[in-house]
Amino acid sequence: MRIATWNINGIKARLPVVLQWLEQQKPDIVCLQEIKSLDENFPREEFESLGYNVETHGQKSWNGVAILSKLPFDEVHRGLPGDDGDEQARLIEGVFSTDNGPVRVCCIYLPNGNPVDSEKFPYKLGWMERLIAFVQTRLALEEPFVLLGDFNLIPTGHDCHDPEAWWGDALFREESLERWRTLSALGLTDAVRAVTDAPAYTYWDFQSGAWRRDNGIRIDHLMLSPQAADRLQGVTIHRDVRGWDKPSDHVAVEGQFGF
């Protein structure tokens, strides 16, 4: 089974590119972030016609997440628990049945957190703490669990072209990294780093020729429970799509699994 994550930066603007990629790659499950669409405005029929079941957790103008799956959804959960006042749509989870048992897939759009002297940074840190508590409940199920999406987090200096330029940013500073390490230490495996030590950028800014200069960062991640990590067969970063017409600033990251 092939499971991918992709921050598409707006479904309305990105629909042709997403459809072209799906027709070319035919992944089994795709987690989308930044759909920037209300549920009722999401073009679900376009994906259903390609054989995908569609579940969204949308929001007007910003954020919004979705899961496309060739397998039917056994369960769907929307929103990150722990703050009833949080109205930002940043998490959707599906459970699927395979020949090898259930697989739980959780799609997240972790807050950016910049600027760090605004309320956005404590919101990011609080969101990460709620995510840690949520993941603990999922790991207790002891089943294949894939937590994937745009984490807005650069794990190490090796995960960006210019670490000096990024240090201190909400994506690459101690408070964020401390929570990332806590999350990892719960027992999650970083799928990309399980298969390669090479730079593996997933985002290039639209500005300043970042793509042309390969001035990228690795912030889109697949984090695996032990039961999912045991089944990991490979990872593909779909870099070439960044060079297509009207691309997102992120590219898809895909894991191949033996379930």
Added chain:
DNA sequence: ATGCCGGGTACGACCCGA
């Protein structure tokens, strides 16, 4: 550091992203 690009809303700028 800021806002060079690009998408959102909505139709004129301004908010947001990473």
